[in-house]
Structure formats: C-alpha cells, structure tokens
Amino acid sequence: MVALNASSRETVVGLALGVSGVVLLAGFDPARMHPGAFLAVMVALGAALSYAIASTYTKAAREVDASSNAHGSMWAALMFILAAVPFFPANAPADVHVIG
Numbered sequence: 001m002v003a004l005n006a007s008s009r010e011t012v013v014g015l016a017l018g019v020s021g022v023v024l025l026a027g028f029d030p031a032r033m034h035p036g037a038f039l040a041v042m043v044a045l046g047a048a049l050s051y052a053i054a055s056t057y058t059k060a061a062r063e064v065d066a067s068s069n070a071h072g073s074m075w076a077a078l079m080f081i082l083a084a085v086p087f088f089p090a091n092a093p094a095d096v097h098v099i100g
Helices: 007-027 035-061 066-087
Strands: none
Touching: 007 035, 035 066
C-alpha cells in the first residue's frame, strides 16, 4: 500500500466526502431515479473531480497568480462545455421533473 502524507490523506478524505455527498443527494435507490438522473449524478461527480484537480494544481503552481488561475479554469470549463454541446441538441424537448 502507498504511504500517504498528511496532505494526501486530507485530499483522499475530502474526495470521499465529496463523493458521499453526491450519493446522499442522489439517493440510494436506483429504481426511484428519473431517467436523466444518472447524467446529473455524473456531472456532479465530475464537478467534484474538477474541484480536486484545480485545488491540487493551485498548490503545485504557486507562481501562477490567482487571477490567471481563475482565468485558466474558466477556459477549461468552456472547453468541457463545448465538447458536450453536440450531445445535447438545442431542439430537444424540455424534460423538467421535480424529484420527490
């Protein structure tokens, strides 16, 4: 097993708490999930992963100022959104459901 220092232990605990929070919000019963819920859960997990990557990068690249780091994060987010656009056509019907 890999030995973890205090910082990496905190990272692992933080990631586990983030994933647990998404699971708690999404619910535990797959039969009750709406058809689009899986995508929403994956997007939420992706957001948690992106936050973890950004915070790790911020610690590793201390010479980059905060404004440039935020600017780069926004460009990265735009690239992810643009890559997903072909999979969500604009003429798709709105399917809005209230969970509960």
